[in-house]
Amino acid sequence: MSAPENKNRLDVWFLFSAVLACFVIQVTAIHAEDSRFGLEKRVPWTTSRVKGTPDPALPYETERAFPQLKFNQPLAIATAPGEKRFFVAERKGKIFSFHYEDQQRSEADLFLDLKLKEPGLNEIYGITFHPRFAENRYVYICYVLKPELPEGTRVSRFKVLDTDPPRCDPDSEEILIDWLSGGHNGGCLRFGPDGYLYISTGDGGPASPPDIHNAGQDVSNLLSCILRIDVDHAGKEKPYSIPADNPFVNQQNVRPEIWAFGFRNPWKMCFHPENGDLWVGDVGWELWELVYRVEKGGNYGWSIREGMQPVKPGLKPGPTPILPPTVAHSHREARSITGGYFYQSPRLKELNDTYIYGDYSTGKLWGLRYSDKRVNWHEELANSTLKVTAFAVDDTGEVYIVDIEGGGFHRLVPIKESEHNPEFPTLLSQTGLFQDTAKHEVAPGVIPYSINAPAWADYATAERFVALPDETTIDVVKKKIWNFPKDSVLVKTISIETERGNPASAYRLETQLMHFNGARWLGYSYRWNEDQTDATLVPASGDQIKLAIATGEPAEKTISYEWPIPSRAECAVCHTPYQNYLSILSFEEPQLNRSQKYGATVDHQLRSLAHIKVLPESVWTDSKGANANYLVDPYDTGEALNSRARSYLHTNCRHCHRSNGGGGATIELGATLDIDAMKVMGVKPTQGTFGIHDAQVIAPSDPYRSVLLYRMSKLGKGRMPYSGSSCVDTRGTRLVRDWIESLPGISGDSTFEVSRLRNRQGQLLSDAVQIEDQEFVSQKIQEVLGTTSGGLMILRSLDDTPISDQMRRLMIQLGTEHPSAQIRDLFERFLPEEQRVKRLGVKIDSAALVSIPGDSREGKKLFFEMAGLQCRNCHRVHQHGKELGPDLTQIGKKLSRQELLENIIEPSRKIDEKYFTCVVVLRSGKVISGLLLKKDETVVRLKDAKNEVQEIAPTEIESLTMQKKSIMPDQLLRDLTAEQAAHLLAYLESLK
Template identity: 75%
Template sequence: MIAAENLPRFRSWFLFPFIVILLMLPIAHLQAQEPSDSGSGIAKRVPWTTSKIKGTPDPALPYETERAFPNLKFNQPLAIATAPGQKRFFVAERKGKIFSFPYEDQSVSQTDLFFDLKERVKDLNEIYGITFHPQFEKQPFVYICYVLKPGLPAGTRVSRFKVMDTNPPRCDPDSEEILIEWLSGGHNGGCLRFGPDGYLYISTGDGGPASPPDIHNAGQDVSNLLSCVLRIDVDHPGKELPYSIPSDNPFVNQPGARPEIWAFGFRNPWKMCFHPENGDLWVGDVGWELWELVFRVEKGGNYGWSIREGRQPVKPELKPGPTPILPPTIEHSHREARSITGGYFYQNPRLKELKDTYIYGDYSTGKLWGLRYADKRVNWHQELANSTLKVTAFALDDTGEVYIVDIEGGAFHRLVPIKESDHNPKFPTLLSQTGLFESTKTHQVAPGVIPYSINAPAWADYATAERFVALPGDSSVEVVKKQEWKFPKDSVLMKTISLETERGNPQSTRRLETQLLHFNGARWLGYSYRWNEEQTDAELVSREGDNLKLEISSQVNPQEKVSSDWHIPSRAECAVCHTPFQNHLSVLSFEAAQLNRNQKYGDMVDNQIRALAHIKVLPESVWNEAKASKTLTLANPHNASVDVKLRARSYLHANCRHCHRNNGGGGSTIELGASFDRAGMKAVGVKPTQGTFGITEARIISPGDPFRSVLLYRISKLGKGRMPYSGSSMVDVKATQLIREWIERMQTSSDDSSFTVLRLRNYQRNLLADSVQIEDQEFVSQKIQGILGTTSGALLLLDALDQRPMSEQMKDQIIQLGTQDQSPLVSDLFERFIPEDQRVKRLGLKIDEGTLLSIQGDAREGKKLFFEMAGLQCRNCHRVHQYGKELGPDLTQIGKKLSRAELLENIIQPSKKIDEKYYTHVIETQSGKVYTGLLVKKEDGGITIRDSKNELLQIPQNEIESMVVQKKSIMPEQLFRDLTAEQAAHLLAYLESLK
């Protein structure tokens, strides 16, 4: 309940049960009879046999990557080369060492040091490129591009060295001959390739940093060597240079132009290759803000930088170079790529279907693509694999096999056909095709699809739901352990969500979506179907999800409509809480605590668990437990006849337990399931770890003192840190009253600071009691502002608005002052009184990255957000200099490592690309306990992990039942959801400044 920013916000049944009107649902195709001691209200079950839900609707990518040369590992490999006649790869590591190994043997386990350039060049910063002379046997030369420190006029250098006649080969360190130099900077290019014409081609960058763009305005300036592909003759020295200029270079006779230039207008051309048959030159160019680019390079070609980034204007005022700007051959949006790496053409017969395919990739996303080019156009282009690799280079052997090189893992990889795919091209795209309905028009389910209802529906902005379960044939749910149920393969749980478009008028109810959970035998997969306007059928939404625009009115004034957004979750969003690790935790509402209630079957009423056990949906043991009162039973949170404690715990169970549990994703290690006692909740009397929101002596739950309880504050507010985080965007006012009453009835806390709250209570009582007699409104306003001066006081006034009688004038004054308060800690509480279309515009789930990146942020404001913003507080997991904690990566120099766009991507999609050492480890012990954290140490005696509270947990080996590694970041999803665009820009500006 506490780390709201850690909980993805989706209106998704996959994440929690929705609020439901407890309808007396007749069960189709089930025969009713009088219940008896031995029987049930259901006589028999008709098997469900018409399921069409098989596999997944999303096409699988055709390839995945596998480790090549599994016994070898390098330290940041950056460039790979082969020497003609030598069946070896030469691997240049970033910091100066070059190793070689024979590539014909996949089991090779030893490398040979070819050259340690750092020993010779003490000021070496990085090696960027390596290649060997095409006539290596006659001219045993190696060419190396390396960089000294940035900002030197001659800081990037291409040198030639002799290779000694040794086995294995070694470089002569004293043979260096410097051929050509240019300005060093962030973008140096540095790729070296000999063309089929025997000339050496060299790529150069614009010599500038990631941002601002092209600080030297070099892209269109052919008077220097920056932003180019150069072409020189290394076999024939000139009169003044150790190389000569080929006579057919395009700018040999251009006044003021450097004759070495073959093409220009690149930002940072990263890896080049030549087509093995027609000799075409292909270059991958790292983009700036919006696009990543691949060029088929022509003689004298101008590729636009920095007038353009692909087709996007950047500096249109710049004077263009001497030739027209050419369009990119391929461009990738920053939604799928961030730093392109050029590759090679595949020729090996191992993957015949990739013959003559140009394979390239992206450093940031790990995606790999292939294209084929003929007749002056790309006639085939496809994503091949979605890897987790940091692709900085490719390697090509003499058989035409292409290898992918991962700088972080230090290993070689190659493409292999995907071993198994669940893709089903006939997956039903209409709800009527799923086999779950006899008639979608009347919402009549098919034989064997069984309705069920639950005790504690959750808050979902007034939405209601009908729920169904379908098990294949006559199969049953099995009880593996207590509270752990195993469903048969191809089971389906289904829910149709509806909403009154005129609140209070059931006749205005409209079906919005039907959501399915399908169990494929290994894990639960979620799908959503959007209902059409005619309410006759629903269509499968794409994997990215969908959004509905609704017009909502009230019975009081049906003509006055308010716009409202309804988010249909993406399939990835469904998987956030429906974890594949423990499938019994994926099913949230179909559990004994929710099902143990009476249900109407035809003309009869029976206990739902007994009925489901009678027809073999549930095993008899579940009913026996319930019958013996051994089953926890939840209550409707708003049934006033039930004890307030049970109602409050049921509310938290339904709304919060799915994330605030072991392995649930919540940042606070609290347990909000109803089965935990007061101590087991780890929340009562406990200090919050994710921010106090300005509450003095705050506790997650402060017994007897709701106005010092962060839990109450979070469910009462809008904006950053609100709860429930998933599935709603409106405050459940009835729930705030319930939770307040529950906390207030707890045994009172002995904290002295409760005096502050008592004093505020007296202010409130006096204010409300005296307000009728007081005519001096300025005096009343001052008293209100005095109470609003603290978060606890604001909560008190909000509670008074909801529950205490007061004049309309007083209400208006409190709301006006509350919504206009300068502190968002206060104004967020009163924002719900403002019409939705007039509220603060927050980023929400769909973030326009291009627009956000164009906003100039203030690093000083971003620093305040980073360290101080309640509900965000990045310092709880990250360290900057000596401040913060070390649970996640140290961010002291993050601005040097990642661009602004990469920072944004890492925040929006923290699990898309994560370092292996930050993978989440989930350990289940033999006693059934589950621990989640980062692996710190693994020894024969056990393991040590660091949990989300940054505490070390030691688990003995003999207690470990299983350990699963999830490629999921501990960083919460959707951190920017409730920030304004300006706040997000400030935070990005601060992170970008950390260099």
Template identity: 40%
Template structure:
């Protein structure tokens, strides 16, 4: 593979000082590509095995527990429930397709048929339009089962004629059955009595449990598909039974019903609200449970686009769907249901969870240390956690096993020990201690110890480790990048092919890649650091993405100043400051860098690595079909397609839909596969812009990827009209742009996507891996947006007139050429009377954030800015006395909303004893991200009146006559009831964002210390 040389891959990702020259240079002649890498001393036609790897295991200790199969002789087909039976040691397991089995709780158990709904049920004809049993969802036994032999089953019905909206009236059914007194027991089909029905379709819920009060609790979903959200707008509509937890009395019957409504249900007697509802506002509740000690009801709710949620359900609770999903607004224009929205107890971002499976509070005897912890998991990422809760706060939530089992349901036996089933392999598991596991004490702490390089100082790869090249490069604040692929021995990456056709596009394929155990992807980043002799290419960081056979983990190595080696970065990340060339002058017809600025380089935490490298993006962002499908553009003569060459030499293989190996790609078949293109070159403008957005944005901005409150899909293969950006109004803020759109066809300056790429600070995109705008990328994206109008418009940023009047009150369109010139190093603040500082201090909202990064360094020390990292603050020792002075400082305004002792105002939470209930990290997080979690009693609402006025504040009182708000100035606003047009939950706290941005890290540590000491 010597024909794939180790060359620079940062062709479009270059230092600011060089940007001005590169803009005029063709992609093929980049200076970064004009040198040949070290020649491999092996036969280029024979693949070399990689045998020197030391990257195995993990530097962190393994989980304390491991999953162990309990019934080794038993397997099920897509099991979805595990249920215990009072007075019996049997466990009952239900399969998705409608078959129930029982097993005796012993190692050599055999599965014994309990009931086959599709074969044995005889009552389908009682429901008009029904076409057979659909799926099984729930099973529960009556508390007095030993006496009455009753159990309750929830299952769905198929429609004979599928409804257009996918929703089948009475398609979800809860029925009571009698169980035979035989060994093994059987369900009596003839004994069915239908108890309650509700609309079926999509999210059905269907889990059931008896509470300590003897009443039956039933979960229901919104009966919709995954997208668009809540198509029937039922989440807050309590006139039906959907999106709710129902509570009914199955021991009594009201007139005309097969059950009774308990008189203490929260909405009994309320107009247009079904009295069966106990709580509401759920999307797709997947598994709930009753804490056998406290009687509390726990529920896992599968999220939509950003969050997975766990609720501890309370009487009358409104859990937000579909106005919100967790903390994010989804459809805020809806009318709120009969009670205020409550936040989830636990929120998991889609970086670590994608399909929650609710679990149980552990009350067994096997693991005393787990007693009282809520154990639950995620179907997609296979993670399982044990959450410890105190009051309304999660104190800790460690992963307790390695992510190897796909948990579709949890259950417990009569002793309180927890079981869970694997949807994929059909096995049932429980927990055992992982006593034999330990951290890999020999995990390499130096890059030279990884076995990836023959010579680290020269960046020469070890035998069997090969370079690869991406077509569309990520912008990482001027850094260049080298990529390596390291596969143990002679193993290969499998590309599992699932073909699809996209209207209006060439025929594309989707692939799901499978890497061998201990595969490593390597990326080395370098910056042009300013020295006395001019810019010098300096290695900054080498990132490893390691597949341990079950999960992906990211590690960073920070290069030493002498460039001889790199050291493993701590798990929570780090920072380092580099001097970068800034500004310049024309000298002998050439642009010469002059001056320098400080650039803070962030080594991201291992958790942050997985924000982008996650299940939704298939983990690898650079090594995939679209990026690899290219001819390397380097000085060698071999122009063979890279992906063809990788397959030819055995580094990759194709697998078809039937799991049979397919012939490797050749010169013709590769043309049908997805391919990104470089930012600069002769390819069409649309392809260059879409490829750039794909490389920098699509790993988050895809359905489920966590990139926004609405579905924005920026994959290059997606037709533009289906991306969710074309002429669509923004829902996460317009930044003051007039008539803003996410992408306004023909007008970059009305396009929030363009502005987010151009700005600094909070709201900038991408929010990880980059803090500086990429002028070259913005030029291409701006030209592309301008071309989208009919007819296409001409657009060019150009260079500004330095003598232009002050921009403090200017527009985005007038200010951007100046900001672009700063990005290119074409002008510095001296030539514009310190323009960046003046604009940041006094500028209009759409303008000031374009310049923040170009302001001179603060002589008193670096400020936190809008994207502060907690780790450096937590590492400092704070001075509480200084923090107290800051808290009561008039400019900080902390005391305007909070009380400490007898000082301040109690608009927000009283902080007099906040150190008693919050840890230092928790307190700091609430200071840096005030809107991340807002206690229900302090949630802000946006109120619009019928005479077109708007107010924001905390609701003090609301009835038919009036609504009373308390605003951020602690003033009460009274609005007549008949003048209220809409009331929407605010996605922001009343505490302003960026409140800490003007503090230095030490000042933040002082303020934190003051609050931590409030006991």
């Protein structure tokens, strides 16, 4: 056989062999697809010993009242004088009634279907009956048409027919008063003990941006108010008249109907059944939920402020001074407050005269008692799973809680079976989740999982596990909602490299557990010991771990770093009971749709989880379709830029920036949304522009006008992500910047300023290479740093552009020494840790601060000379200073160092009665507050916050109240360093 023939035959043989090999590989792959799984079967798991809660039990829980009745989104409840009935207004227009003495009532009677009468109706918000209902048969209803109608929110009067059961005559409607409809309409109706109708109104705007109409302080319209009108006597032009003693009658450019103003969305109000005090729950915006005991002519601050937080400080205030809230709840524990009623029933005698109110988002219920012009008792009563939209009260004084989601009535009962578990595991090794805690080996049945897009956590990494009770499966509803079985547990152990870049130096910080108790997810953290053998349960208030991290960078070889372990309340901020399928954040299809290593086997994670019945098979089959739902690793440059950036925002930002997520801005950053649905492109920011010219949340094609990028790039106040990180993610900022730059610009959008700066920066870098004149280069850099956008450009040069060490040092120096904090915050990360300003902030470690030795001489300088502290303006020491507050000459004799600190941090917590704030409302409507110096038949003398004495004739005074509130501001130490605060304490301690 010739050589060519041999070659041809060999070629044919090799071709055949290759085809055969491909066939064998394909068959093997198909076989693997059909039968080889990373996990062959579900290993039974002994349910974790993480049961109940380690925290002391609350005194009450809720039980269902009228268990056979269910309504469709009940929003307002009323009773009619002489009728032992509840009238229940459903959101979409129907009103029902039923006898409340019959707990086994199975059917309610239709009172009115207002939607039939008014097809344009969107919602019913309020209902109340005339005090003389038995005589006139009048009912008053507040309902809302579509948003943004000038007369879209109405209060109408109807006649009730004399039938049994009672029915409302829809044709008897008489519209009494109306105002602009919007997201915040208020709409609560109550008759006061004076016989007048009180009406709450909101600011007419959406959740965000705040107060789009600037209505809060504008008393020329009816928005953001409590109104008070006389419905028994018609006016000349209106079907009602104005009571002569309303606070703003005859004042120019003020609506005379207004009783009080400055509310955002006053949601439910009531009168104290004995003294007639008016109480209102006001839904907050970004940080606070508020409860007010409303005073005549009172200004409650919106939208100059939300509680004590400035919102629009430049807004022109209304005609009276701003009053503080009676109670303020942080968004760490409440998100949408609902005002309630005073409890008077003999059933729970210990709650007599307690104002009971709750929160729609968290389900928490509180009680307070108010007397002698102060709140003298305030406690959390129950932690329910209810979506509290209303309360009801019957003629015995029994208070009912109304749940919009379940559509039922509930009431408080002493807790029968406490969730408190005195044997709750205090060590991770006691939880039953690990078979070898020191080696971090989980118990059988605890299944590892991984995710596509881990969140940025200051260089920390995580290992994740899931465990379900044996023979249970996650139930998937509508391909979106994942309902976990009771006693499911999710586990995350967080580690950090103490030598950055060296995996062998990984140090376990904490293991976080999420336990599903059948109603909500509860979070706990265990802190690892230094030997890395076990971890200890962290207190409910959280903890901090001090670390020394070797970075390998010449400028700072080792940095000091504090890892914050969140409080249990902080866990609930992200892992909310609202929208259960989002509460667990990372255990979702877009994150799990990937491969996972199980021992020596690598397999598709969703397939394995479905095979062992953690997930239903449908999740795996759906994930293989053309519209597969998945995220990508944001740092994988092999993936598309858009997918990486959207995945980054999804995992780092979406838990707050989504519906009911708690973020102050109503943007949506989930990766599955269309880009327009994100509500960020070309949108003006609501939380400030940070000095950026023509700022937008995201300015497509222009990262330097994009507030989102700025807030990711900075340190200090306003940094994002808000929680979970305190270091800038330079790879993440580069990714988001490049993505924004790749987006097509919006037609007609102005980019002149940034284009000019960009050209200037390009010229600067060109000149810097060729010119050695440092003074010239310094001048050019300072010119670019004249704007925040320019600062972002210089930051890009430092991160991405090859420049000389000399140029780099110069840029950092000019950035960190810049007079504008908005610029300095961008460059602070380049400073060694010891050179950064360490301010105390709002979360002060009292024990650590007290232990710092201070210099009393330095403290004296701070007391008398520091402009931001202003102690001398209120306190006298040895004939120096002023006498608004207590004389401190011998304060060191009276209080210990710890007590001094406590009084500064919480000035109203322990306060002598003579330093209570006196609030005087004049008959003119003006409000004056200060310290009460004298009160007799001839004069009331006050000293105000400016240390000026005000003398008022008693005949001018409408009301005078004493509030247990110090004039001394809260968070006085926030902007001091720990050393400065220690000096101040040392000085005060020396005053003996």
